[in-house]
Amino acid sequence: MEPTDIIKAQLMDARDMQRTLQRMARQLVEMFALDETGGADFGLIGMQTRGVHLARRIQAIIQKVDGIDVPLGVLDATMYRDDFRMRMKQPVVRETVIDFDIRKKHLVLVDDVLFTGRTVRAGLDALMDMGRPASVHFLVIVDRGLRELPVKADFVGRTIPTLPGEEVRVRVRECDDMEGVWLVAYPETT
Amino acid sequence: MENGASDIPQELAHRHLLGLADYSEGELQLILETARRFRDVLDRPIRRVPTLRGVTVVNLFFEASTRTRISFELAEKRLSADTVNFSASGSSVSKGETLKDTARNIEAMKIDMVVIRHASAGAPSFLTRCVDSVVINAGDGAHEHPTQGLLDALTISDRFDSFKGLNVSIIGDIMHSRVARSNMHALTTLGANVTLCGPRSLLPMDLEKVVHSGRVRVTTRLEEALEGCDVAMALRIQMERQGRNLFPSVREYHELFGIRRSHLDHYKDLLIMHPGPVNRGVELATDVVDHERALILNQVTNGVAVRMAALYLLSGSREEA
DSSP states (O other): OOOTTTEEEEOOOHHHHHHHHHHHHHHHHHTTTOOOTGSEEEEEETTTOOOOOOHHHHHHHHHHOOOOOOOOEEEOGGOOOSOOTOSSOOOOOOOOBOOOTTTTTTTEEEEOOOOSSHHHHHHHHHHHHHHOOEEEEEEEEEEEEOOSOOOOEEEEEEOOOOOOOEEEEEETTTTTSOEEEEEEEEOOOO | OOOOTTTTSSSSSSSSSOOOOTOOOOHHHHHHHHHHHHHHTTTSOOOOTTTTTEEEEEEEEOOOOOOHHHHHHHHHHHOOOOOOOOOOSSSSSGGGGHHHHHHHHHHTTSSSSSEEEEETTTTTHHHHHHHHSSEEEEEETTBBBBHHHHHHHHHTTTTTSSSOOOOEEEOOTTTHHHHHHHHHHHHHHHHEEEEEEOOOOEEEEETTHHSSSSTTEEEEEEEHHHHOSSSSOOOOOOOOGGGGGGSSOOHHHHHHHOOOHHHHHHHHHHHEEESOOOTTTTTBBBHHHTTTTOOHHHHHHHHHHHHHHHHHHHTOOOOOO
C-alpha cells in the first residue's frame, strides 16, 4: 500500500488470487489449444512490474498442470506512455526482456489492473515496434472500469466498478510484503 | 552491475546537467541504469521510441565537434524529439551576437532543452540564468564533459560488478581535459580510485588535495599508473596545442606515456579506454587501439544510450511540463 492509502475493502485474498490465476490458466490452455508444442506459436508477456509476477504464476500453473512450457517475456512500456507532458517526474524505465521472436505468435499481455486503458495502449505500441505478432490478447486480474480509450480485456479475474479517486491495489508476494487485492481511497495529489 | 539496487532514487535532484561534480552516487546510478534500458532499444529492429515526442531540443555547438554532436543528435532522434542544430560558424555569432542573445532568441522560438558545447568553462551554467530551458553541458572549456564521464562509467560498469575499489588511471593532458574532470568526479563518487598520470607540465598542481581526498592520486610515471590498474583511460593529445611547448615532442610523449602492446602483455587484465578521436601511435600504439581489450567502440555505443537517459530524465524538469 502507499502511505496515503485509506483501505476501503479487501477484494481478494491470496487464495482468491490463486484460484483466479488457475482459472485463467485453464482458459488460456483451452483458447489457444496449447499442447506439448504450445510454446511454438504462443507467448506470455508480463507488463512491468506486477504483471510480470502474475504472468510467471500463470506460466508455472500451465507447466505444473499441463506439463507445457510456454515462453514468457517482460515488457516495460514507459517509453511509450502518453502522459509524458503532464507529469513533472519521469517514471523509472524498467527492463524489457523478450528473448523469443514475437513475429507470428499469439501473445497474451498480462497486467494487474485495467483502468484507463492507456498502459495497454502503450504496451501494444511497444510490442508492435518489436515485430508483428499473429494476435495480441489481454489478461488482467482486475478490471476497474473508467476507461479513457476503446480497450477491453479478453481474460478478466474480477470486474469491479470503481469511482474516480479510488485505486485498486494488487499486491503480490514476489515484490510486496503482502498478497491480495484491495480497494483504497487515494487522496488526489496534484 | 548493481541491477535494481534499492538505494537508487526514482528521479534526479538536478534540473540541469552542467557537470558531475555535484551529482550524487544515487543520481549517477539512476542515469546508468536508465541508460542500460535505452541501450536495449538500440538493439531492436526499430531503434526508436516515441518518449520525447513533442519536445524540442536545440544543439548549440559553439566549438567544433563531430562525435559528441552526432551522438546527441542520434539520441534525440531515437527518442523522437524535434531537433534544431546550431553551429557557431556561419551563424549570427560570427556577426557578433552574444551567447545570451543567441540563446534568448532561440528560446523565443519555443524550445524545451538546450545542449551546449562552448570553449569557455561556465558557459552552460551562465545559460541557465538566461533561459528557462533545461541545459545539458556537452563540454565547456576545460571544466566538464558530463555525458562523456557517464558513458565512460557505463562502459566500465559493463565489465565489473561494482565500482567499489576499482582502480582507474587517466593518462595524458589532464590540465586541459574536461573529460578527465568529469571522469574523476563520477568515478570517485561511485567508489573507484582514480590515478591521474601525465607530464608534470600537463598536471594541475595539487589536484589530489583539492578533490575527493584519498580517492585521487597523481603520478608522472606511466608504470606507476598501470600497476594494479583495472582500466587505463588515455586522453587525446591535442595537437593543436603543440605549439605551446608543454612537452618536448609527440614521439617522446609516446615513449613515456603512450600505451603499447608490451603493456597489455604485461598487465593481463588491463582494459583500455579513450574518448576519441585517437592519435594512433601517440596516446595508444596502433595495435593497442585494435586490441580486444580496447573498449573504444563500446564507449561510442554507450554514448548514445547515456545521452538518451540524460535527455529522458531531465526532460521531466521542464518548466511548463
